Amino acid sequence: MLAPSPAGFRHLWPLLKPHRRRLLAGGLCMVIYVACWPLLAWLAGQLIPAIGAGNFPVVLRTIAAALGLFLVQKAAQFGQDTLLAGPALRVSQELRRGLFARLQRLEFGALEKLSAGDLTYRLTEDADRVGEVIYKTIQDTTPSALQLVVVLGYMVWLDWPLALATLLLAPVVVLLVSSFGARVMTAAERSQKQVSELAGLLGEAIGGLPLVRAFAAEPWLQQRFDTEIDLHRRARYRTLKLLALQHPVVGFLEAAGILTVLLLGAARIQAGGLNSQGFSSYVAALLMLIDPISHLTTNFNEFQQGQASLRRLRAIEAEPVEAPDRPSAQPLGSVRGELVLEQVRFGYNPAQPVLHDLDLQVRPGQVVALVGPSGAGKSTLFSLLLRFNTAQQGRVLLDGHDLADLRARELRRAVALVPQQSSVFSGTVAEAIAFGRPASEAAIRQAASLANAAGFIEALPQGYASRIEERGSNFSGGQLQRLAIARAVLGNPAVLLLDEATSALDAEAEEAVQRGLEQAMAGRTVLVIAHRLATVQGADRILVLDGGRIVEQGSHNELMAQGGRYRELCERQFIHLQA
Known part of the structure; x- marks a missing residue:
């Protein structure tokens, strides 16, 4: 993967090492391709005077030799391009794969x-x-640069004073190209930033179109979209304008250079330092420089734009990742489901703790509800139990094992989450329940039955093989939530975390999901985040969190009798003491 360094493309070259054989074969083809250029220039020097003298046999032999040489060169070019394309595309694939793997390991705070x-x-x-x-650097820029060097070497061999005069023009072109390249890279970064912002707005807009229509906010959204695409157009136009200016300027310099060389060549012939055959070869070689210079100029601009893209990709690597398992991480083994928090303190910003010295013990099989205002620390507690985050002080224990000493994947098999908004990937129903885990058909069906989902799944035209569209658009909210419960209970986790699993459902769907939850909760340790307090009155224990601390705890009736914070919350929702 990329090294965490501000340097650019050279840190991608280690990814090419596994492809050394193909690179060597492609390099050999490249050498043959480049070596043909001075030979072709020499043949041109033989051909032009022969045409002028009307020497038909020499013209015929020279053309036949040139055709044979062209055939060899083009075969070598084909070998070069095909052999070098594979490694270049592999690097791109590995780059994308590695970045996606890192994206999956980012800390949730960074990801959000x-x-x-x-x-x-x-x-x-x-x-x-x-x-x-990467592909153009290997397949085009490198042979173009070699062609430039080889042809210039041939020109020096033909007539070094004339070649020296030609080379004096090169620094002017290089300086101009470098100046344009820096400006192009800056403009490209701005353009790519605008495209990213446009993509972000499109993602929000597509997901929120029903809400936009409900509030008749289409003109507002259209105006925001129009503004973003106008900013993108302007940024892109600045880049294209720079490129449009560069091509005629560099082209003019090339034309002026060729005319200057012709003038100097005429002077060298007049002085007797060069004959007509040599000058014809020199002019042919000079013309052979135009194509590689043009390619190098274009590729340099693309390289600068690629640098901007690489910086944006490397920015993902600068984000903090989830702490890896410790080398001494212990296997979890059989889990009873006892949870203990000892003096736990945690904050996304350590200077501003979300949880303050939290102490808690949950016995195996106990149902504990977490209630309290937004920002009280309920979801943060869940993130600690799943080890999405690690306590900055204190310990979180599962069956006496510190979570920091366990393997994350084993922990997350034992502690399952049912989120508030069910997120189900597209695919078949069976795949959505298995969710990448090896599971038999019987285990999938048992999980669906526990989640009260078997009835509606078996009523589908293709049953468990039925397809779920993107974002679950062909299933109801209640059905998706029951699939999420089945996904959670597959593998028989000891601990179940329910994050307000019925809050977004209507009464009928809530009843079906609640039945599934009751079946799924049986025999497990369960922690429930609840904003609708009517759903947790039967919990063994209710914890009231406020400001990252447990301010009250007890059963529903005990807390109502205390007349504290919990009772106040219940009365706002018209909930009274149970009979």
Whole structure:
């Protein structure tokens, strides 16, 4: 993977090492391709005077030799391009794969700051641009640079004073190209930033279209979209304008250079330092410089744009990742489901703790509800139990094992989450329940039955093989939530975390999901985040969190009798003491 360094493309070259044989074969083809250029220039020097003298046999032999040489060169070019394309595309693939793997390991705090649209653009368009630069560097820029060196060497061999005069023009072109390249890179970064922001807005807009229509906010959204695409147009236009200016300027310099060389060549012939055959070869070689210079100029601009894309990809690597398992991480083994928090303190910003010296013990099989205002620390507690985050002080224990000493994957098999908003990937119903885990058909059916989902699944035309569309658009909210419960209970986790699993459902769907939850909860340790307090009155224990602390705890009736914070919350929801 990329090294965490501000340096650019050279840190991608280690990814090419596994492809050394293909690179060597492609390099051999490249050498043959480049070596043909001075030979062709020499043949041109033989051909032009022969045509002028009307020497038909020499013209015929020279043309036949040139055709044979062209055939060898083009075969070598085909070998070069095909052999070198594979490794270049592999590098692009490995770059994208590695970045996606890192994306899956980012800390959740860092992940939440990143726009989904922007990340999508980086891993598609930016990664493609970097891959194209790698391919062009291997397949086009390198042979063009070699062609430049070899042909210039041939020109020096033919007539070094004339070649020296030609080379005096090169620094002017190089300085101009470098100046344009820096400006192009800056403009490209701005343009790519605008595309990312546009992609982010599109992601929000597509997901929120029903809400936009409900509030008749289409003109507002259209105006925001129009503003973003106008900013993108302006940024892109600045880049294209720079490129449009560069081509005629460099082209003019090339034309002026060729005319100057012709003038100097005429003077060298007049002085007797060069004959007509040598000058014809020199002019042919000079013309052979135009194509590689043009390629190098274009590729340099693309390289600068690729640098901008690479910087954006490398920014993902600068984000903090989830702490890896310790080398001494213990296997979890059989789990009873006892949870203990000892003096736990945690804050996304350590200077501003979300949880303050929290002590808690949950016995195996106990149902504990977490209630309290938004920001009280309920979801943060769940993130600690899943080890999405690690306590900065104190310990979180499962069956006496510190979570920091366990293997994360084993822990997350034992502690399952049912989120508030069910997120189900597209695929078959069976795949959505298995969710990448090896599971038999019987285990999937048993999980669906526990989640009260078997009835509606078996009523589908293809049963468990029925397809779920993107974002679950062909299933109801209640059905998706029951699939999420089945997904959670597959594998028989000891601990179940329910994050307000019925809050977004209507009464009928809530009843079906609640039945599934009751079946899924049986025999497990359960922690429930609840804003609708009517759903947790039967919990063994209710914890009231406020400001990251447990301010009250007890059963529903005990807390109502205390007349504290919990009773106040219940009365706001018209909930009274149970009979």
